[in-house]
Amino acid sequence: MAIWLPARLSPFRLKLASTLSNHNSQSFSTRFRFSQQSQYRKQVSIANLLQRYGFPSSQLQNFLSKNHVLLNSNLEEIDKSLGILLSFQIPQKSLVSLVFECPGVLDFQFLKKWQIGFANLGLPSVPPLMIKSVLEHSRRFQLDQDCVFGSVEVLRGMGFSDRIVSRILEGFPGVTLMNEMEIRRRIEFLMGFGIPRDKIDWVLSSFPRVLGLGVEDRLKPLLSEFRELGFSEDLIRREVVREPKILGWELGELSRCLELLRTLKCREPIKEKIFSDGEFRAGFEVKLRVDYLCSQGLIRREAFGVLWREPRCIIYKIEDVEKKVEFLKYRMKFNISCLVEVPEFLGVNFDKQIVPRFSVIEYLRSKSGLGFQVGLRALIKPSRLKFYNLYVKPYPECAKMFGRYSDVDVKSRHPIGLWKHFKPQSFPESRQQVENMKLYMETLI
Incomplete structure (x- = not known):
């Protein structure tokens, strides 16, 4: 940018102007650096203070940069x-x-x-x-x-x-x-549905958010949907008292869960366990697992697909499903999307299959005993005997951590020499028998 100067400006004044300009520039730069240092020191002081009160240091930098x-x-x-x-x-x-x-x-x-x-x-x-x-x-x-x-x-x-x-x-x-009238309307609706006064305390204690749900636009349409699905008012009332969180469902959620349950293709004993407490309760268990999988990163369509392909996780406790997912993400370092490709991970036994197999693979990887990457499918899909023959049998030190087949001596199916007892008995052939056999063969020719 050009600077305009008077035509008769003396060389002394020109030098003075240049000196003042450089001084102001250096002064501004110094103040800026001092301000930066001051802000940085303040940030370090606050971070140290928060750390003394137990705040995790890994998140403090991001927190302070946003606030x-x-x-x-x-x-x-x-x-x-x-x-x-x-x-x-x-x-x-x-x-x-x-x-x-x-x-x-x-x-x-x-x-x-x-x-x-x-x-x-x-x-x-x-x-x-x-x-x-x-x-x-x-x-x-x-x-x-x-x-x-x-x-x-x-x-x-x-x-x-x-x-x-x-x-x-x-x-x-x-x-x-909320004002008193709004609160009273929710309470009166619950009592009008037939929930006893002593059970109202339990509903509000377990699911206080019901006070924030609209009566006309949320609660009444939801109960109407349950009736249209074929459930009686007595059953709905019992289920609401048993699990008040049902009142927080969105319209259509139970219908989608029941649709999945009615199209399951699994063994009959598994299906009987799923519906052992009734169809309504089975739909509730499906929704719990879908919500959890969605909270971990899956979309609803993927979560429903995982449950449809692996119905066994519906009969397991939700705590067991959470333990497996946490182990998958934080211990095995796999992405949650792997469940879409290998939903069987949620159906196998955690202590007898997942942990021993991962321990073997992790050990072999640490010893550079594997020349390839073992994915979740290769970890879960093979049978126990096949996994043992592939990864455990060639490495005797892995037998103890795998457990199965390690302490059992494989014995022959029959005692040694048993075949001799099943050998057909031989009889000496007489001359007459040999003559008869020759005559029989000649007749065939």
């Missing part, structure tokens, strides 16, 4: 805020999740007000997880203590105990944005 507001906060106040959060006795994992998802809770003045507010709430004991939910919700929606106090009084006025009130605020803090 520049913390760099302008007072380090001493952040320390005091973390101290208040610890005084609430929130579990470490939940505390980390709260700060990472809603860093605004580190506002010292905000926490100071709520520290007094929880003490004046009137509940005999305030659960730590309820405190976490209320803090996060009130910070996101800029709510004060009056909203929470009002909701507590409304729920108490309806006859709910302090334990149920705490559970509702923990599972559905959005109740603080």
Whole structure:
């Protein structure tokens, strides 16, 4: 960029202007570097502070890079805020999740007000997880203590105990944005459906989010769908009391689960176990597994396909399915999409098949005993004897970790020399028998 100068500017003034320009440029560069260093030091100080309170160091850099507001906060106040959060006795994992998802809770003045507010709430004991939910919700929606106090009084006025009130605020803090009429409509709908008053407490304690579902646009159409599928009201009522989360299903979900169950092609004993508690319960078990697989990265179509090809995972406990998936992702280092190609992984035994086979392959890989990559299909598909002959038998040191066939001596099916007892008895041939055989052969010619 050209700089305009007067025509009669002396050489001295020209040199002075150049010197001032260079000085200003160097001064700006120095201030910029100092600002960068100051920001970096502040970031390091905050990271060290959070680490002292148990925050994982691997996630702090990403967290601080997304929340520049913390760099302008007072380090001493952040320390005091973390101290208040610890005084609430929130579990470490939940505390980390709260700060990472809603860093605004580190506002010292905000926490100071709520520290007094929880003490004046009137509940005999305030659960730590309820405190976490209320803090996060009130910070996101800029709510004060009056909203929470009002909701507590409304729920108490309806006859709910302090334990149920705490559970509702923990599972559905959005109740603080509802008025008394909206809350009462949900309760009246549940009672009108035939759920006893003492069971209403159980439903709200197990699934507080039901208070946030619309009656006309969500709950009534859902129950109508269940009736259209052929289930009686008594059965629906029993299943709702047994698993209140059913009320949170989307329209059409149960229909899709039942469609999968009715098209299963598996052995009859497996099908009998799947439907042992009735068709409605079987649909519930399918939905649990589909939701879990989707939460791990599969799309719904893929999750339904995995269950259709491997129905055995429907009869296993959901905890067993979770254990296998976690082992697949974090121990075996496979992608969750591998289940689409090898759904049998969810159907085989974890302790007797998955773990021993992986231990053998991992050992051989560490010793450079494999010249090729063993995929999930090659790990799960072969029979036990075939896997033993391929990977265990040539390497005796793997026999103990594999277990099967290692301590058993393969014996011959029959004792040695038994064939001699089955040899046909021989008789000496007489001269007359030889003559008769010759005459018979000549007649054939």
